[in-house]
Amino acid sequence: MASGPEKKALPSGSVLAEARRVSRFYHKDSAADVQVLDDISLTLRAGEIVGLLGRSGSGKSTLLRILAGLLPPSSGEVLWKGKPLHKPTQEIAVVFQSFALFPWMTVEENVALGLDARGIAAPERDKLVDDAIDLIGLGGYENAWPKELSGGMQQRVGLARALVVHPDLLLMDEPFSALDVLTAENLRTDLIELWSEEKLPVQSMLIVTHNIEEAVLMCDRIIIASSNPGRIAHVLHVPFAHPRNREDAEFRKLVDHIYALMTQRAPIVSEADLARMGKAQASPLTRSFRALVPVSITMMIGMMEALAAPPLNGRADLPVLAEKLQLELDDLFPLGESLELLRLAELEDGDILLTNEGVHFVLSDLDERKAIMGHALLHNVPLVRMICTLLDERPTHSIKAERFRSELEDSMSADYARQTLQTIIGWGRFAELFDYDEEGDRFFLEDAAPE
Amino acid sequence: MNRSWMNLTPQSQGSSSLPLRYLNSVDALLLLCLAALAIALGAAVRHMLGPLVAPAVTPIHLDMWHLPGYALRTTIRMFAALGCSLLFTFVYATLAAKSRRAGQILVPLLDVLQSVPILGFLSFTITFFLGLFPGRILGAECAAIFTIFTSQAWNMALGMYQSLRSVPPELEETARCFGLTSWQKFWRLEVPCTIPSLVWNAMMSMAGGWFMVVYSESITVGSTDITLPGIGSYVGMAIDQQNIGAVVAAILAMMVVILAYDQVLFRPLAAWSGRFRLESSNTGQAVEPWFLRLVRRTRLLRMCGNALLSVGRRISYLPLGSRPGAVQMKSDESARADWVWWGFLLLVCLGASWQVWAYAHAHYTLGQMAYVFGLGGITLLRVVSMLALASLIWVPVGIWCGLDPTRARRAQILAQYGAAFPANLFFPVFVVVIVHFNLTPDIWLTPLMILGAQWYILFNVIAGASSFPSNLLEVARNFEIKGWFWWRRIMLPGIAPYYLVGVMAAAGGAWNAAIASEVAQWGQTTLTAHGLGAYIAQSTQLGHISDVGLGTVVMCVFVMLTNALVWRPLSDFVARRLKLN
Numbered sequence A: 001m002a003s004g005p006e007k008k009a010l011p012s013g014s015v016l017a018e019a020r021r022v023s024r025f026y027h028k029d030s031a032a033d034v035q036v037l038d039d040i041s042l043t044l045r046a047g048e049i050v051g052l053l054g055r056s057g058s059g060k061s062t063l064l065r066i067l068a069g070l071l072p073p074s075s076g077e078v079l080w081k082g083k084p085l086h087k088p089t090q091e092i093a094v095v096f097q098s099f100a101l102f103p104w105m106t107v108e109e110n111v112a113l114g115l116d117a118r119g120i121a122a123p124e125r126d127k128l129v130d131d132a133i134d135l136i137g138l139g140g141y142e143n144a145w146p147k148e149l150s151g152g153m154q155q156r157v158g159l160a161r162a163l164v165v166h167p168d169l170l171l172m173d174e175p176f177s178a179l180d181v182l183t184a185e186n187l188r189t190d191l192i193e194l195w196s197e198e199k200l201p202v203q204s205m206l207i208v209t210h211n212i213e214e215a216v217l218m219c220d221r222i223i224i225a226s227s228n229p230g231r232i233a234h235v236l237h238v239p240f241a242h243p244r245n246r247e248d249a250e251f252r253k254l255v256d257h258i259y260a261l262m263t264q265r266a267p268i269v270s271e272a273d274l275a276r277m278g279k280a281q282a283s284p285l286t287r288s289f290r291a292l293v294p295v296s297i298t299m300m301i302g303m304m305e306a307l308a309a310p311p312l313n314g315r316a317d318l319p320v321l322a323e324k325l326q327l328e329l330d331d332l333f334p335l336g337e338s339l340e341l342l343r344l345a346e347l348e349d350g351d352i353l354l355t356n357e358g359v360h361f362v363l364s365d366l367d368e369r370k371a372i373m374g375h376a377l378l379h380n381v382p383l384v385r386m387i388c389t390l391l392d393e394r395p396t397h398s399i400k401a402e403r404f405r406s407e408l409e410d411s412m413s414a415d416y417a418r419q420t421l422q423t424i425i426g427w428g429r430f431a432e433l434f435d436y437d438e439e440g441d442r443f444f445l446e447d448a449a450p451e
Numbered sequence B: 001m002n003r004s005w006m007n008l009t010p011q012s013q014g015s016s017s018l019p020l021r022y023l024n025s026v027d028a029l030l031l032l033c034l035a036a037l038a039i040a041l042g043a044a045v046r047h048m049l050g051p052l053v054a055p056a057v058t059p060i061h062l063d064m065w066h067l068p069g070y071a072l073r074t075t076i077r078m079f080a081a082l083g084c085s086l087l088f089t090f091v092y093a094t095l096a097a098k099s100r101r102a103g104q105i106l107v108p109l110l111d112v113l114q115s116v117p118i119l120g121f122l123s124f125t126i127t128f129f130l131g132l133f134p135g136r137i138l139g140a141e142c143a144a145i146f147t148i149f150t151s152q153a154w155n156m157a158l159g160m161y162q163s164l165r166s167v168p169p170e171l172e173e174t175a176r177c178f179g180l181t182s183w184q185k186f187w188r189l190e191v192p193c194t195i196p197s198l199v200w201n202a203m204m205s206m207a208g209g210w211f212m213v214v215y216s217e218s219i220t221v222g223s224t225d226i227t228l229p230g231i232g233s234y235v236g237m238a239i240d241q242q243n244i245g246a247v248v249a250a251i252l253a254m255m256v257v258i259l260a261y262d263q264v265l266f267r268p269l270a271a272w273s274g275r276f277r278l279e280s281s282n283t284g285q286a287v288e289p290w291f292l293r294l295v296r297r298t299r300l301l302r303m304c305g306n307a308l309l310s311v312g313r314r315i316s317y318l319p320l321g322s323r324p325g326a327v328q329m330k331s332d333e334s335a336r337a338d339w340v341w342w343g344f345l346l347l348v349c350l351g352a353s354w355q356v357w358a359y360a361h362a363h364y365t366l367g368q369m370a371y372v373f374g375l376g377g378i379t380l381l382r383v384v385s386m387l388a389l390a391s392l393i394w395v396p397v398g399i400w401c402g403l404d405p406t407r408a409r410r411a412q413i414l415a416q417y418g419a420a421f422p423a424n425l426f427f428p429v430f431v432v433v434i435v436h437f438n439l440t441p442d443i444w445l446t447p448l449m450i451l452g453a454q455w456y457i458l459f460n461v462i463a464g465a466s467s468f469p470s471n472l473l474e475v476a477r478n479f480e481i482k483g484w485f486w487w488r489r490i491m492l493p494g495i496a497p498y499y500l501v502g503v504m505a506a507a508g509g510a511w512n513a514a515i516a517s518e519v520a521q522w523g524q525t526t527l528t529a530h531g532l533g534a535y536i537a538q539s540t541q542l543g544h545i546s547d548v549g550l551g552t553v554v555m556c557v558f559v560m561l562t563n564a565l566v567w568r569p570l571s572d573f574v575a576r577r578l579k580l581n
């Protein structure tokens, strides 16, 4: 009854899934909805691996869930083989970043989940399960519990579970990002090898990732998403044959090009565009508070000092800087973005450079640094300005934090709001703009401490 | 393991979607509705069925040879109640978790039910079940089983509800993605998620269960004497005949039963339920309980076990129910239905208030209510002083035990058995001493209420001390922090979250035990301490149902007020400030 293993391969290039002008809002009771995806159109064809590349929070997972039929789009539609897709189908399988294995099922039971759900009879089920387990290199682990396996092995189970139903499309949400570097590389290579040898029982794969090299290593086509709200910014074809070599000059060039694209300033939106986009953007206020990633002051200072120091002298290639600071490239983005937000540094064509203000900061002593940071916060972070203004106005010089949290929640999820406030508190404390009393959940001015 | 100690909190954070302040007023309204329901039921039963007919009294023999038989019957009652609780839990928790509207009522209702002193229930349930099966022993059996049930069902249901609400979203999505039907999803995903909490809560409520079964086997409601053959009635008879030897024999028999229960049922269950834990942290495999090993090693038992499991799996994969559709966006139409629903609830509350008011007006005077509240104050004083005393003793002992792993393990086991043992079996031993030395009951009966509950404090403190980060202790040693300063700044804040859980459980137990412990008998001598517990117990014995009702409601109010004014703020504070990591 399920699509069996003898299924014919679809002609390469035939359209499998198609998203047409998909947008997605998250509903807020209190205020305007938050837009996560904006007018996304894309096509997935048989015979290709597509990469969806974007920073955290750009809506990649949301889009993947919509393509899987797990989440309905707010507007637009998803077609699967030409027909509207309203619910999950067995022809599309998903691999999750967190593996999502059932701890109370053995490896074999986990793999068989999709078959058991369909009531496939025992002999066929067992054969399919054995094939998938062997294919993905899990032989001998059939009766192990997921807890007993390493992360890499667990993700192999996740893969086998998705492949056993012989889906046409395999959707993977950051499948390797929870693994250590070596394990991830190992799994990637295995997967690509199986794909090139046409041993994978799938027609097409979509890999969501925020790792640029991973995308270039695996995909035939890379879709780069921009954030806030998620849009498709660029589409690139990767012309290399498998297996690919990371050290290859052409490979490096493409990676650098993508870095440059991803650090590009957001295009200036013209008035005409604004008018065309209509009501989604009608109230500019809703987007005035940006979600801030948790970046500590010490990290920012460390980065600025490293940038200012001699070999770099204020400007560095991001991958080079990452190596110097022993950071993952993807950890560098939030740092760079935060510095850019505060106008202490700028991102440009894959490089980061200190602004005058940033150089000044590095050369100053602690008190001066606090003053510069305070200035930068007040001028560039609307929320900080709002907190300080209100604190000044109040005779008690203290104010509940809850109010800012709910204000933030109007434009982002509760988690992000909490995180953002946390970050603001850290920055504000360093700059001695205000202090925060965790017990009373309130901001206050230090010289007017609550009695 | 440590996580599960925390589950003991009756209202652990995020248990319900309602904000706390709001919940308190909902609680009060629900208490009102419950009282109204009790009044209505009571009236109906009285009008329909006429006077109670007691079942034929089974004579109880103090002969030791009968003891194993009695123990068996007590155990069977326990099993029956456990089965009922499980059934109830599955239905109630599933309903509360799946239906938004049902959840809005059912969850706060559990909160209220948890604070109702179960022994106060007794006269109502006995009246009800004897009315249902007049003159037959079945009625009394049902009443006893129902009493045990009430001591288990609420926290099992709450635990299951919480686990159902915290099914990991990615597993849920996986289930939808692979097209599991609602039936398959329930049995393959949702029920497994709840198993650790179910086993744990069943284990914890055993303690209360044994207490209830012992108490309810021999009880007098008005002119109706009820005696069910079992360990409880055996002790009752021993008290009547002033036979201290028989009391000791019963205590020993009970110990054997509890040991067997633990070894054969709960150890294996607890070990097995470890598989269903979601957190991946592998905190070292515990030793396999011998009974589980026996099952695994013995061919026949293993085959039976495997056969059962595979039948279970087959059933759980039956393609019943619907396949998943896409998640629907919330529609506006439900807003109208919400209004209707809240309006309906408002009407129910109004009706209930009117009924309670009318009943109160007809049966109680203001002076009487004030008097009962005064008694509540006295019992509150008792509870507080006993909690303080138990803390003074067990916190240092618990810390001393907890800081050494081997000692901790042994003490932990002892404390668990202590908590499971029905403390009321020990009451006669104390009473003999009080009678013998002619001590003041108002003071010397007081410790009885903490006899069973103190163990909660001990084993939580041990758990806290043994999980105290050793590097913090080393820092303290490094700075030569000693004495009072060490206690105040290092140890006490560190174990506070655990201690609080223990104290809250102990307080609940103590309130309930007050009903059993403020009045005691030895032969013809009756000792009475002043207090709300004694008031309820005596009214039960005299068959003054309306007084029992008043006492029970007042006790509920006390418990709910302390929950709202003391325990919740405290546990919020502790969760915010003192939780390590």
Ligand SMILES: Nc1ncnc2c1ncn2[C@@H]1O[C@H](COP(=O)(O)OP(=O)(O)O)[C@@H](O)[C@H]1O
Binding pocket: A026, A027, A034, A036, A054, A055, A056, A057, A058, A059, A060, A061, A062, A063, A412, A413, A414, A416
């Ligand atoms: N259930 C939700 N409610 C509100 N906002 C959400 C919800 N889920 C995701 N979001 C928001 O959508 C944005 C994109 O999330 P996600 O799709 O997970 O991004 P990515 O996978 O690219 O990191 C985030 O800003 C997040 O706050």
Ligand SMILES: [Mg+2]
Binding pocket: A060, A061, A173, A174
């Ligand atoms: Mg994501």
